[in-house]
Amino acid sequence: MASCRLLRREFKTRRVCPSSGMLLRSLSAVDSGNWNLAKFLTTSTNLDDKNHQYDLVIVGGGIVGTATAQELSTRHPQLKLAILEKETELAAHQSGHNSGVIHAGIYYTPGSLKAKLCVKGLAMTYAYCDKHKIPYNKCGKLIVAVDPEEIPRLDNLMERGQQNGVKDLRMVGADEIKDIEPNCVGLKAIHSPHTGIIDWGLVTKHYGKQFESQGGRIYTDFNVSHFSLKAESKEGSTAGMTHPVEIKAGDKQNPVISSRFVVTCGGLHSDRLAEKSGCDPEPRIVPFRGEYLLLAPEKSDLVRGNIYPVPDPRFPFLGVHFTPRIDGSVWLGPNAVLAFKREGYGYTQFNLRDLADALSFRGLRKLAMRHLGYGLSEMYKGIYIRAQVKQLQRFVPSLRPQDVVRGPSGVRAQALDRDGQLVDDFVFDSGSSDLGCRVLHVRNAPSPAATSSLAIAEMVADHVEKQFSL
Template sequence: MFCIKSLKCLKNHRLLNFRRRIELGVVVGLGQQVPSSCCSTAANGGPRWVHKRQKSSSTVSDDNYDACIVGGGIVGLATAQELITRHPNIKLAVLEKENELALHQTGHNSGVIHAGIYYAPGSLKAKLCVEGVKLTYQYCDKHNIGYEKVGKLIVALNDSEVPRLDELYERGLINNVEGLEIVGPDGIKEREPYCTGVKAIFSPNTGIIDYGEMARMFGKHFKTLGGDIHTEFNVTNFRILTESESSTNTGLTYPILVEGKHGKKVKCRYVITCGGLLSDRLALLSGCQPNPRIVPFRGDYLLLKPEKRHLVRGNIYPVPDPRFPFLGVHFTPRMDGNLWLGPNAVLAFKREGYKLTDFNVSDTFDALSYSGLRRLALKHLTFGMKEMYRGFVISAQVKRLQQYIPDLKPEDVTRGPSGVRAMALGPDGSLVDDFVFDIGSGDLGKRILHVRNAPSPAATSSLSIAKMVADKVEDSFSL
């Protein structure tokens, strides 16, 4: 047993050893200062600081990065994965405001892998979707992510819709969508026995997936390659550090300070924002123009009861009506065995509000005070009122769905989940239906690339979008 004297001797011995370690220049902590014989020296001749998590050719502290990606949705995570794959020696981080990844648009969408039929030939959306669907299936096979190629029928209900259906078919062929086929009433019944229509496009390459799972795999792969993911980092400000604020010998190598709530902060050389529903607000933080503005539209789905799931086998979609800004109701099987019906499309009174009654004063005022929304609403007033009515009255929504599946009854469905779409609007009320990138001016703005609009089908196209964003980053910044 130790006596008191022995304990005092042990304490004095440890204190002496600690003093000797200080004299040798070795301090154990977040960083380890080592003798110059063990490491190269900094420019001023002093020793460098060596960190356990060193991933860059430069030796930097844990909160310093070559680039930060703001937004842990599927586009942000795909971009992070693409950048670290191309540049394995730089230090990257994803900053996500929630406590886990892919909680918003990624985690609330229909889960359809689109084939690329709807989009104008030669457009960026068409190119990225057709490329993206191939990359998605390849990635899922490589990483054992489940999906099903359940196919899709785009159904013309009557002869008046046939010319638009034929135009869609031609678009799909020009876009090099694989396996498209025109079918008549018998072909519709062969694939969907309970569906009615006069003519349809069948797309065998359309599938379903859990995009949340796919996005989380992007994040896992990104971390495996050396990236960092900071959750619960709600970005509130970007600013340029002054020379007087630089307290280390790294000087102004990392001139951007990214600040978040609760005192969180990191420093970096460049920033890429993929903020989805908050993309316009992130752009404003670095001095960019306010337009296009994001206006949130909520889509409410119905769930088909389990005993009625035999009514639908795969995706059943309408022929889009060009007079309206939304696609219309459709039938969507899910990876978990559920079947979603809908959605409607109504203004969301909260940017990230997924319930019928969710409301935020600031978000509502922001939307209603915007001239772009007011002009859009006036143009489609009757359509908007009907959509709101169908959101509250299930039987009214079912009546629209019965045009495709006549055997469907109101008692066959229950209220289901909702999603919120980030719709980019110009001040004249026009929909911004293409990709929008923004880089500001000045010392701060020129170091931040904003992905302000990544329109549907962004989830299907996420891997091809990531390649495009990475190209843009390489053109704009010196990584």
């Protein structure tokens, strides 16, 4: 119990817990030529119960969950570890539906976990990719002020980036902006040469491959429905004492998983997983969809690297930007609108429970009232392409509406408190009950969680070792 109190004090967060689900699959080999990972193959689950007993189980097969599993299996090869993922493959949601940027750590409050983990994570990401020959492009980034009133905010951002230890930042004027991005206009900009692009879904699957190669096991199609503590013994069995946490899936075809300890990295379902283990449901997760435009292939030379706006503190989200992709395409946007489903990538994807949960939460209602005009504007930009292009033309005037088509969407798991404030930093937690003390929850891992994933994994592993005395 003392270790649980220590954990909460160090993380400075409230009590919470997780859920997510999944069926056993094995990760296939990597095609080293084009770095495509083949589909997982479902394996039989009609095995002896001991085959489903683990020292530690990670719930959630996104980039944070797989990085954590890989780190723990590297540190403790003698332990039996498993990942539970509710979809048919890893990286099915946020980890595989993001802009693919390797962030440098400029925006984040100095001293915050976001800032520290991002700066460390960037260096770790490049080193990991070099070691494992995962492709990336260190194409750089410009944060551009196009209006005089944005320049003081840009100067403050430069100071923040320097305080965070971001390497090789420099302020450039209008002429140097043109040297870096010939089609971009601006009065002044921050140039971040170490910002890059990568396929985070591929990275996630590589983490999973490494985890399996070190003896770990991945269950997919395993949608966690219930956490409980076992009875101490049954017919001479000591499983209730050695592997007391029981994890059940909603699908009865899946095995019951038994474990000594659990770490949850549930992303869009992190609050629901918390409730399933008897923890506080807040901060609540509200899904926001970001809709991108796609630049026509023949116009892809309009941008060379990332072009971002100066953040406006009046609004909750960053604003539209230009993002080249590792496959050669260019994404423009996104906007930010309430998703009608936690994994709702389009307006027609709807889930009554998800929508009711969001609309009934007072935090969302307060946020919506404060930013009603902004929210309507974001919806308008999602419906009318020309409105979004107009925002983008502030940076690249030569962009035309006919140069773009509707592109992909992603859903962000935005954590909100009861007062409608965005929970901006990482939130980790553990409960105080007999069950809760055996579960560590990654409650909120916002962008730049992908960039920070290896650094987050180290930190989570440190606390797992301390709390669970591994």
